[in-house]
Amino acid sequence: MPRPTRESYGDQKPPYSYISLTAMAIWNSPEKMCTLADIYKFITDGFPYYRKNTQRWQNSLRHNLSFNDCFIKIPRRPDRPGKGAYWTLHPSAMNMFENGSFLRRRKRFKITKPEKDALEAGLQQLNGGPINCMETNRCPGETLLSSPVPSTALPTSHTKIAFNVETLAASDAKSPKPRVSLPSISPGQFQIGLSPNLFSPPSLQHRPILYSPSEIYPTPTSVGFYSSLYPPPPLPPPQFHHVQSYLPSPPTSLHHLYAAAMAATMSPSLAPSIPLRPTALHMPPITLASLSALGSPFSGVPFRPQAILSRPCYPGMPPNSAAARFLSANSPPHSPPANLASLASLMSAHTRAQELDEDEQILIDDYEEEDAGQKMVSDMVSKLRASIEYGDEVDKRRLNKTITPPLSDVADITEPESRPAKGEVLASTSPTARSV
């Protein structure tokens, strides 16, 4: 079965904004920072639509980089000449996108004036300039600058921190641990390795806020900061078959799966640490948005109930009158959005899905409560880590196994979701997008 890729949009304009495309490019880079040229390349490689009229969209993209606070410019090292600076995402920027989907953006990302000042002052340091402002109030989701001082001696609000590329490189080379313990994961929460929420200590206040990309996005590999100065070859699209071997059964949500795919593509060692959303464990994977965009030629694939309700609009969906009847009485008419790129993995997952193991179904049932769900997540992650660490082939096979609950079992556990965003509606109805 063909796997949809970004190329699937063909010459049709993808449903992503320039901000989303840029964020994707940055996210897709190993060090979570890249040059303007890298961003151009990522977009033109992935989206044929952008191989023409380059002047137009590149101008727009540059405008967006400058205009939006979610993008942070990091100067080059003086001894590494080249055109343009590096661009990275503000540590809170991933929160812009609902449920981690680049198709949907909550609201415009704005940082406060003091934060902006502090950031600019810190970035000035990269060029050897003076520190003008090194303190401000922290906002939720921010991370702290990597500094040469021990973490036990974090500076007070009046302490100046040496901040330069060497510092960043040194901190990264030592594979710094996050300064804070990871918060527990709540059911329904979408978190992947680079979620800024993962590293935001709510108790720390009045710290200097400057951003080290290597700390915002801790790299599990030993790839150093400097590697980003030598642009790596373009990453392949997420390797979904690769991810399958990482994901404990049963399948995760679309968003999680895509995140896992991206993470595994970027760094296999990151993937096992991706927490799974307990409620998503029960969810049939296919949503209306993904289904319509793909032309829905997949019979036998479990669909979210809402998608089935919309069958008249999207011919090809497998009928399920029981679910439709249930939903006509109980559910909103809209299906939650999907991340198209993740759909392929679910397709392949389904083809590999075996009958649901009875013991595992009981386990799932037992874990429906939030606390239990978290325990399940941690258990699965531990199990997966152990499996990978010891190379236990039996466990690996078991963890590979995907579980696809029948529709009749899931109609009453649909998560509350919002309406599809405009871009998704467009994508869903696009004839090109359907012809995958």
Place this chain on the structure above:
DNA sequence: AAGTGTTTATCTCCGA
């Protein structure tokens, strides 16, 4: 010269 970055302006779309 070409690429990069900033700023301003205008327009459309959409949701409140």
Place this chain on the structure above:
DNA sequence: TCGGAGATAAACACTT
């Protein structure tokens, strides 16, 4: 109707 978000155009300055 209004405001926010996004797309686009354009002018300009700076860097390589």
